[in-house]
Amino acid sequence: MAGRGHSQDYRGDDADLHLLMGAVTSAFETVTVEEYDGQVLDFFANAEHPTLQRPHRACGFAPMVELLRYLEGNGFVTYIASAGDRDFMRPVAGEMYGIPPERVIGSALGLEYRGDGDSHQLLYKAAMDFFDDGPEKPVRIWSRIGRRPILSFGNSNGDLPMLSYSGRDGSPSLRLLLLHDDAEREFDYTAGAEQALETAGKQGWTVVSMKDDWSHVLASSA
Numbered sequence: 001m002a003g004r005g006h007s008q009d010y011r012g013d014d015a016d017l018h019l020l021m022g023a024v025t026s027a028f029e030t031v032t033v034e035e036y037d038g039q040v041l042d043f044f045a046n047a048e049h050p051t052l053q054r055p056h057r058a059c060g061f062a063p064m065v066e067l068l069r070y071l072e073g074n075g076f077v078t079y080i081a082s083a084g085d086r087d088f089m090r091p092v093a094g095e096m097y098g099i100p101p102e103r104v105i106g107s108a109l110g111l112e113y114r115g116d117g118d119s120h121q122l123l124y125k126a127a128m129d130f131f132d133d134g135p136e137k138p139v140r141i142w143s144r145i146g147r148r149p150i151l152s153f154g155n156s157n158g159d160l161p162m163l164s165y166s167g168r169d170g171s172p173s174l175r176l177l178l179l180h181d182d183a184e185r186e187f188d189y190t191a192g193a194e195q196a197l198e199t200a201g202k203q204g205w206t207v208v209s210m211k212d213d214w215s216h217v218l219a220s221s222a
Contacts (some may be wrong), residue, residue: 005162014174028109028126029126030123032122032124033087033123036143037087037090037164040199044056044057048217052186054218057095058098059219060096060218061219062219063159063216063217067153067220078099079099079104080093080099080103081140081141081152082106083107083137084107084133085108085109086106086107086108087106088106090104097137102198105130105140105144106130108129109127109128109131110129112124132197133158134160134161135161136156137161137162138165141162141165148165148166149166149167150173151166151174151176153176154176154181154195155178156192156193157192157193157195157196160195160199163199163200163205176205177193177207178207179180179193179210180193180210181209182217185211185217186218188211195211
């Protein structure tokens, strides 16, 4: 499980993302799921990260992809669990992370089915259905997979409930927290992760230093 699935210049907390998603919901009204899927693919085909100066689709963390493949090669089923828009991640999760759409868990707008003659569509509503962060994240994970994670990997305060919910008392589990501390290759910040870092220290969770533990950070340019 990962909190945010790709690199970004992040200085606030997940409340900022919540406010942003709530502010744009009206733009989705009357948009079908297929239309939005196409818009996402168009965006990733051309958009470049404003500070990393590389295509957005090449901003995935290469070590995270390696971890996903290692886990799958050893019998694990892997998921992306993010506060980000589920349907924004799904069209590119396969290319960037090798994760199929049915294994992407994220925030979502409401959906409505409309059938009229030969037209049968799913359209977005102009309202959030749920925001997949903080206490909501374990709820969404359980709703999707019906079990606790064995291994979870996060990078923000919003991932604390997911990390805490992983495993059962006395059973093997691994909780990993990514520290963004590499200003040269990505970004250096702790804003929005202070509580997670403090808890990791108290609980003995593994903190992964991007600067010290990763020999490489970003995926090759697509």
